[in-house]
Amino acid sequence: MKKTITIDEKEIAFVANAMTPLLYKKWIGEDLLVIMPTLQNDPSATAEVFTKLAYVMAKQADPEVGDLEEWLEQFGIFSLYNALPQLTDMWNVENKTTVAPKKKAGKRKES
Numbered sequence: 001m002k003k004t005i006t007i008d009e010k011e012i013a014f015v016a017n018a019m020t021p022l023l024y025k026k027w028i029g030e031d032l033l034v035i036m037p038t039l040q041n042d043p044s045a046t047a048e049v050f051t052k053l054a055y056v057m058a059k060q061a062d063p064e065v066g067d068l069e070e071w072l073e074q075f076g077i078f079s080l081y082n083a084l085p086q087l088t089d090m091w092n093v094e095n096k097t098t099v100a101p102k103k104k105a106g107k108r109k110e111s
Helices: 020-028 032-038 043-061 068-072 079-094
Strands: 002-007 010-015
Touching (some): 010 079, 032 043, 043 079
Antiparallel strands (some): 002 010
16 A cells, blocks of 8 residues: 655655565564554554654655655654554554454364
């Protein structure tokens, strides 16, 4: 999924797809799929993780994006945080399963 979001009057393109977690690991050095479930237990880390995720999604859309610090410096203090709900929506859309479970929960085959 590709989406353009206006942040500080700049049009920033973001991409979220199956490559996003792999690129997060490559560019950030952390396993996003391990981190995401732990955010419920540590809400203080949420903003930092999504800031890094926003960077990865922007770099996916535009490989010419510089390093993380350089990219973040172009925004006001809270500007990127205002875009996080839209980025979270993108992430959630890309992570919904479209496959129905093969086994029904709670049903066991009798022997």
